[in-house]
Amino acid sequence: MPSVPSPAGSARRQRDAARTRADILDVATAEFARLGYTGARIDEIAARTRTTKRMIYYYFGSKERLFTEVLERAYAVIREQEQRLDVGHLDPVSAIRRLAELTFDHHEAHPDFIRLVSIENIHEAEHIRASAALAELSSPAIEVIGRILDEGRAQGVFTADVDAVDLHALISSFCFFRVANRHTFGALFGRDLTAEDRREEYRTMLGDMVIAYLTGKGAGRDAGRTAGQDAGRG
Amino acid sequence: MPSVPSPAGSARRQRDAARTRADILDVATAEFARLGYTGARIDEIAARTRTTKRMIYYYFGSKERLFTEVLERAYAVIREQEQRLDVGHLDPVSAIRRLAELTFDHHEAHPDFIRLVSIENIHEAEHIRASAALAELSSPAIEVIGRILDEGRAQGVFTADVDAVDLHALISSFCFFRVANRHTFGALFGRDLTAEDRREEYRTMLGDMVIAYLTGKGAGRDAGRTAGQDAGRG
DNA sequence: ACGCTAATTAACCATCTGGTTCGTTACCAG
């Protein structure tokens, strides 16, 4: 392993494994996000790099493993962000709203990541399942939500019967949909879900929705319940 | 145009344009949903058909136009379903819950359609935008939601400040996420969002959430509002 | 009966694609 000399002045290093790897990953991330797994071309990725296609196979072995490492790095970024979130000092209602807003902002700020997740779902998460690194990557967000939920219930302000994982799904779904499906939604309903001048509106809407759901005093919990509706098949 | 003889008994027709077209579209829908636009192969689609690759180009001209027709047909199916929904006789709260449940059930019942929408979003809805048929395909659901919303406000039960399109986005987001992202979500959080024994739970959760949001008497509308939080960039 | 055309088929093609072979070079240890 090179001792990271990083000579401030002499920019033109010719042998720097770490930099070459990172360069490839950067370009690959953009290309996979832009064109999908099958759509992205190794030749094109190589061309946009300061190195060659051979180096991609030298460092990553195959297109699949390259994509897997792209995913690993992308997920590592959120985990890092989530670990920084600090809402312990807030009351449960404010804390949940703050967390929802952070999730909202994160999705807004990382559309490439959203695309990668969509792409990985098309492939039924086969790369995530094949990755040891991603298997042990727990989500700090879940634990934070769990703590806020406990506190809110202890204080009697949260009445909804949800656990942290499902609440995380609920919050994520709105944030994800807004970014991931903005193209088809915009084309079909003529509304740009990511228009800048509507962003604050949606951010508030998300928070309102989550708080209303958690604190809902039965207003909509039993009322208007459709009678024994079977979902279709048994 | 063949006068659609459709001889009940003699199944083995050899020249039937409509059937050949439909056959191709059926197989193409499954293949595109399974492998994505770029991942799907014309040769493979042809092989799974009772006809040949040449026929695909004879009827559809190109891979892109084939995919566009696949999308058009898929969207036509939902529009049809939506047009059948009848909640006029229900009170606003029940009507919204019923509509949310129908949306939920539709997503549950058509995972291939969900995948096609995800795929089309990766391609930034370019095929939808190129389709005249999809441009004029309005959504009956939006109008239904609009009417329920008006009625609910008139009765004073709905207090939230949303319009039909945004509410539709909110409802769809949860339904869509649950199906589309079940693989990555399951792999990362160890929870199968589409497990049969949890389906009723999520269906109820969706309804509760929507009703709580719409009827929320300010419980969470102003309370716990994070102070002047700027979303990032200006 | 028969000609016309929509419908169909087989074989073909240029190019692209993920992956590889093999030779070369920077750079650190000794």
Added chain:
DNA sequence: CTGGTAACGAACCAGATGGTTAATTAGCGT
């Protein structure tokens, strides 16, 4: 200063891929 190895680059390859050419046939109108 020199030998070994990690890092690198050019050219190559077999199979795949979207798309085409050209010849053929079913079946309806007349």
